[in-house]
Amino acid sequence: MSQQIETAKTPSPPAKESEGTHLVREIMSGNAVISVLAVVVALVIGGILIAVTDPRVSAASGYFFADPMATLSAIWSSISEAYGALWRGATYDPTARTWQGQLGIFETLTFATPLIFSGLAVTLAFRAGLFNIGAQGQIILGATFAGAVGFGMHLPPVVHLLVVILAGALGGAIWGGIAGFLKAKTGAHEVIVTIMLNYIAISLVLYLLKNQLKDPNSSNPISPQMDANALFPLLLGPNFRVHAGLILAILAVIGVAWLLNRSTLGFEYRAIGANPKAARTAGMLVSRGYITVMLISGALAGLAGVAQIAGTEKSLDSEIAGSIGFDAITVALLGRSKPWGTFFAALLFGAFKAGGTSMAVNADVSIDIVAVVQSLIVLFIAAPPLIRSIFRIKESRREGVSA
Amino acid sequence: MKLELKGITKSFGALVANDHIDLVVESGEIHSLLGENGAGKSTLMNVLYGLYEPTFGEILIDDQPVKFSGPADAMAAGIGMVHQHFMLVPVFTVAENVALGGESTTFGGILNLNDTRAKVREVSARFGFNVDPDALVEDLPVGVQQRVEIIKALVREAKILILDEPTAVLTPQETDELMEIMRQLKANGTSIVFISHKLREVKAISDTITVIRRGKVVGSAEPGTSTTELASLMVGRAVNLTLDKAAATPGDLTFKVSNLTVMSDAGQRLLDDISFSVADGEILAVAGVQGNGQTELTEAVLGLHKHISGSIMLDGNELVGRSVRQVLDAGVGFVPEDRQDDGLVGEFSIAENLVLDLYTKEPYSRWGSMNRAVIGKNAEEKVAEFDVRTQSAQDAADTLSGGNQQKVVLARELSRPLKLFIASQPTRGVDVGSIEFLHKRIVAERDAGTPVIIVSTELDEILELGDRIAVLFAGKLMGIVPGKSSRELLGLMMAGLPANEAQAQLDGNAATMEGERS
Ligand SMILES: Nc1ncnc2c1ncn2[C@@H]1O[C@H](COP(=O)(O)OP(=O)(O)OP(=O)(O)O)[C@@H](O)[C@H]1O
């Protein structure tokens, strides 16, 4: 007698990764040199843009043939002033009026904190072969959950913050987990699902801010202030915004580095990401891997939401995630989907944010230049493989070469 | 067209994969390269095809030095290459695949497929390839896909064709067809560089044989040279081409498959009511033309199939319905048919690959944390024991030569106590010296009392290893015959005759011959 038995309900993993996945994989796993070059080239082009839009440069170029040096020196001073201001704003600016204002480095660290968390989220998922575009939605959910217990409850110090952190992680994990679950059970592509979940998250938070989570004393869709016990302690006193979330972020980097490089779970994730068929043959549960990695990834992004609401913003509004969830993708890209690479890339982007304002104010350069430079970085990181695939230039890797 | 390689040297870091290699391929010649796994054959061909830049040395075509900065240059110079892993887009048609990379476009960049289609038809007709330009590549059998690769090269007017282990994935029938194609190409003036580990093929088809050992040319041989001589020239020592194997001493029947039926997702019957058992200390060799259910049989044991009925018992435990991990933990050693797709993670190190299905076990990990020192030490031992040719066990597995990748998979699966060893194509792409070693290891596993199942499309390997031989045809078991059965009998069974009918037919033939003689 034979019985019909259903084993693994998993959709079998693709035999060969698609062209697109291959390209993304190549972009994400290139070497650090390309990252550094991308930043340098982006800054150079940004510099050119700064120069050509500077009225002093165009004025000097009017008599270029009479006095070429004047043009060149105008260009030089235009660029050096702008980037000088950017650098000083992001690190140390002796000319600032207040001494707090002089130490831009702490603003850099403050901005970097949520980027570290969310960059790690993208990095981790990517190593398991998933492109998590949904950090934005996961941050929003994390902030919403963290906020709900942060201003909705009053608990003793420390305990309250811990509850807030856990709630935020949970919110993000749920949002990431949905994408992981759908991928594992139905094969739904995580890129599409996470993009959709981003839209749902923003609509959801808006709805809640108009109803359950609304501050009764305000006419705007904004929540009440977080309870004082629910906030990250400030690391350097009230003069600086840098908060204990940074320490948690650094711990997260160490944790993710350990997870990926030293743990059996990370071994599984990397195997699934690199060759799901071989992973399955070796007894790994690919679908379970997809679900758990998206839970952890979502939790990390949720912590970025916690850093926002319990660190800097202190109340929930629909702008809580800013563009962090999207910058996170660039940060992970620039960090070559390595935990410490992501950390340094997040610092760089934090510096752009902190220094951008100073550049706009002190050198009178549009803050949009920062956005342009950031976009150029993405372009140049993506360009070598893009160019290679367009022009069919040989790859240095052995992949595809016969054995 | 005459091709000459002069002093080609290619190093990867400290490793010299090609060391001042000189090679002349005359016009219209079939030139075979023989060499151990990791000798540097593929590397040399990749240099010739413009995929690698040589560290030193030059390439001359018709006595003119040429420089290739990529395969496009090599193709333009009349060199075509068929890689062991085909570079075809499965969802494209034959014509689209052929057009890819050498797009023939009309003004304005519109793809001109009709042109390509006509060319495919023309080439296909000229050489009797029998390939439909509008067929989807994914629907084609491996042998035909390979022909598409050859057509790709011929449409680009290749005068020199590189075939790197083309027969490793072919059935004997397909191999014969390929040989025929090669002869026709040769008659047409095309030169062919042919790489294979099957000495019989090399002897049958070559005009010249060059032997490479550890990156250096160590000599050339006439096709008339005996197989043993070729083997020892290659490996540098005498190789025993026939396996000394004591008769099996079968113990209990611990592995039993009963009424196993496997259906595809589309509801097709892949295995149809199969029942057999394997005893401790016995090798069951499973023969059959590729695609008759052998792959499904091994995958069903491992728990990779969804629609499965019947029973698979190992040591009194039911395996059907268990997860892959549980099956492996029950003591099954599994070598998949396709090492690159299923057996290895290419970007992982050799050391990591050697614990790919053992990483959860102590001492390789504890409390969820991998023990790198132990994993590294394990790798050193396995690399030495199985003679994996590599610079370091920390190198990525995809830097290994094909045969060495295979050794890594076998080393992993044979390196723990087993209750069942099941291997598909265990020596695919492996050189004769290593085959000798691997076969010995498999027999040693048997002699240690493990039931062993070997699936192979190589009749030689089946006859060499099998204590009993099972033949599959169209998902059905044609019967199980003794290990010393004749090739004719196996041939008939592989063509779909049940064992008793096949035997009867052979007896009948013998009887008629007797009758005629008297
Ligand atoms: N990209 C690479 N990086 C580092 N080492 C490499 C690379 N490619 C090849 N090698 C090494 O070069 C040597 C020659 O490899 P090659 O693939 O040419 O061998 P082969 O003669 O084709 O062997 P097989 O018969 O097993 O296919 C091997 O030791 C291999 O490990």
Ligand SMILES: [Mg+2]
């Ligand atoms: Mg090779």
